[in-house]
Structures are given as C-alpha cells and as structure tokens.
Amino acid sequence: xxxxxxxxxxxxxxxxxxxxxxxxxxxxxxxxxxxxxxxxxxxxxxxxxxxxxxxxxxxxxxxxxxxxxxxxxxxxxxxxxxxxxxxxxxxxxxxxxxxxxxxxxxxxxxxxxxxxxxxxxxxxxxxxxxxxxxxxxxxxxxxxxxxxxxxxxxxxxxxxxxxxxxxxxxxxxxxxxxxxxxxxxxxxxxxxxxxxxxxxxxxxxxxxxxxxxxxxxxxxxxxxxxxxxxxxxxxxxxxxxxxxxxxxxxxxxxxxxxxxxxxxxxxxxxxxxxxxxxxxxxx
Numbered sequence: 541x542x543x544x545x546x547x548x549x550x551x552x553x554x555x556x557x558x559x560x561x562x563x564x565x566x567x568x569x570x571x572x573x574x575x576x577x578x579x580x581x582x583x584x585x586x587x588x589x590x591x592x593x594x595x596x597x598x599x600x601x602x603x604x605x606x607x608x609x610x611x612x613x614x615x616x617x618x619x620x621x622x623x624x625x626x627x628x629x630x631x632x633x634x635x636x637x638x639x640x641x642x643x644x645x646x647x648x649x650x651x652x653x654x655x656x657x658x659x660x661x662x663x664x665x666x667x668x669x670x671x672x673x674x675x676x677x678x679x680x681x682x683x684x685x686x687x688x689x690x691x692x693x694x695x696x697x698x699x700x701x702x703x704x705x706x707x708x709x710x711x712x713x714x715x716x717x718x719x720x721x722x723x724x725x726x727x728x729x730x731x732x733x734x735x736x737x738x739x740x741x742x743x744x745x746x747x748x749x750x751x752x753x754x755x756x757x758x759x760x761x762x763x764x765x766x767x768x769x770x771x772x773x774x775x776x777x778x779x780x781x782x783x784x785x786x787x788x789x790x791x792x793x794x795x796x797x798x799x800x801x802x803x804x805x806x807x808x809x810x811x812x813x814x815x816x817x818x819x820x821x822x823x
Contacts, residue, residue: 547795547802550575552698553626557609558636560587562754563704565594566787567633569792572600576631579622581607581685601626609681615688628692631798634682634703637726638756642670643718663717671718678722682729694740698800700818701737703730703746707814710748723748727754727810735809743807750814751775752785757792778822780819781815789813813819 554571558564559580568578570594580602582588588604595602603625605617622629646660654662682703693699709727712720727746734744753761761772761784768776776782794812796802812818 544750547574547799549631549798552576552630553579553622553628554631554633555579555581555608555622555629555685555689556633556635557581557681558704559633560584560591560604561635561756563749563752563787563790564633564635565591566790567635568602569595569598569600569799570746570791570794571631571633572598572602577601577626579603579605579618579626579629581605581609581618581636583608609685610676612684612688615685617668619688619692623663623692628696629689630693630696630699631687632689632693632701633794633798634685634701636681637678637704637711637722638674639719640670640677642667643674643716644670645715645717648714653753666717672720675722675725678719679725679729682726686733690737690742693742695742699742700798700800701733701742701744702794702797703733703744705730705746705748705810707748707750707812707818709810710818717820730810731808738807743800745808746810747793747797748810748812748814748818749790750785750812750817751779751781752787752790775817778820779815779817780820783815785813785815 549571554576556568559568560582562774568580568591573577580588580591580596585606592602592604605618605621608614645663650663655662655664696697705724706723708720709724730744730746737744761769766774790813793813
C-alpha cells in the first residue's frame with residue numbers, strides 16, 4: 541500500500557522552544573529525522589546544545605540557542621541567530637511551559653481550618669506572584685515567540701505552528717489551578733491564532749499530552765525507592781491504558797499536525813494524547 545503522502549521536511553526550518561526538555565527534545569529529534577533543520581531554544585543553553593549535539597551526531601542539522609520566552613528582546617536575538625545559521629522559520633513549536641509550587645495547593649480538597657495548618661498551602665494561601673508566573677510562562681511564553689517568529693513565516697508555503705497544551709485543559713486536576721488554567725488558555729489561544737492567521741496560510745494546532753514522566757514531575761510521580769507515589773496510583777487508576785505515556789508516543793500526533801500533506805485542512809484543533817484519561821468518567 542502506498543500512502544498518499546510522506547513526512548518530508550527537507551529544507552524546512554523548525555524552531556522548538558523549551559527544546560532542552562524531555563518532551564520537546566523528542567520533538568526536535570523527530571523533526572530532524574524528517575529532514576528539518578532544527579533550532580533548539582531553551583533558557584538553559586547547555587541543555588539546548590546537548591540536544592543539538594545529539595541531532596548532529598545522527599547527521600542532522602541543528603543549533604542550540606539561549607532564549608527566554610518571557611523576554612521579547614531575548615527572542616529577537618534568538619531569531620537573528622536562527623536566521624543567520626539556518627534561515628527563516630517554517631515550523632514553530634511552542635513547547636516552553638511548566639508549573640510552579642507557589643501556584644499549587646498542598647491538598648486536593650479544602651477542609652475547614654486548612655489555612656491555619658503549618659506546612660499546608662490552602663487555596664487562600666496561593667501566591668498571586670506564583671500564579672502569575674505560571675500563566676506568564678505558559679501563555680506569554682507562547683504568545684511572544686509567535687509574535688517574534690511569525691513575521692518570517694508569512695507568505696510561506698506550508699507554514700505551521702504547534703502549541704503544547706495539556707489534558708488539564710479538558711479536565712482541571714486537583715492541586716494545580718494555575719497550571720490547569722494556563723493550559724486551558726493555550727487551547728483557547730490555539731483556536732484564536734488558527735482563525736487569525738487563516739488568510740495568510742499559517743495553520744495552528746496543539747497537542748495536549750496526558751501524563752508523561754519528565755524532569756519537572758518525576759519527584760511527584762515516584763517515591764525515592766522508584767515506586768509509584770500515591771498521586772501516581774490515582775492517575776493510573778483513571779487512565780484506561782493503565783500506564784504513563786512514553787515520550788515517543790507524541791511523535792505521531794506531532795508529525796501529523798505539522799505535515800501539510802497529511803493535515804492541510806486541519807486547523808485550530810487540540811489533540812489529546814493521554815491513554816484515554818480525558819475520556820474516562822471514572823466508572
């Protein structure tokens with residue numbers, strides 16, 4: 541059987557923010573495997589360089605670039621580096637994001653008097669600055685790179701943007717109101733951008749990962765002895781496929797959404813990749 545398309549990204553330039561992380565480094569490597577020249581943007585230059593070195597060791601073309609997605613000047617400098625080394629952007633992956641303990645409650649449910657307990661952060665003790673940081677990192681961290689790199693994408697053939705939302709956007713998780721709300725904003729913003737850029741040929745979609753083990757959440761999901769934490773046990777009990785996702789399991793959705801041949805009429809959608817978590821009612 542011959543497929544009506546193939547994922548050929550030769551001569552395309554892909555920019556991946558948060559590219560030094562577990563999931564987005566996988567995105568970068570997958571794009572390179574399809575022929576793209578990849579710029580890995582990360583606040584941690586050494587992490588970006590490490591991913592770029594792995595790609596180059598496999599025969600790909602990649603650069604690591606230091607960039608703060610919350611500072612437009614930093615992003616403008618990153619854009620110049622990408623332009624000088626690789627050319628203008630064709631594919632933008634807005635992967636930078638994350639949570640912060642100051643936007644997180646200690647307990648899943650509020651009980652009378654929680655705010656008086658030592659070592660417990662109740663809803664009433666959530667730090668507005670921590671909540672603001674989470675919203676800025678996720679929402680502004682998607683908006684600003686889009687503002688900086690999209691001018692180079694205007695009028696190009698097959699230009700596309702992929703944002704990273706979360707299954708939190710479909711169903712908010714306990715304890716993390718800031719992160720859940722911020723990712724819901726990303727899903728909404730994805731739809732807004734898809735409409736806004738529809739007349740200039742730029743498609744905009746998003747992936748909503750479920751539970752994948754990353755450097756950010758490893759300590760929450762596993763005890764020191766390597767066994768599942770209590771929170772992990774609850775997650776697995778609500779995931780019909782009975783496991784966490786493997787980072788490679790995001791690649792299919794990634795390549796589908798960024799491929800013009802495969803998804804030329806797909807615009808403004810958010811694809812959950814969560815093992816059925818968002819579909820399960822709990823009974």
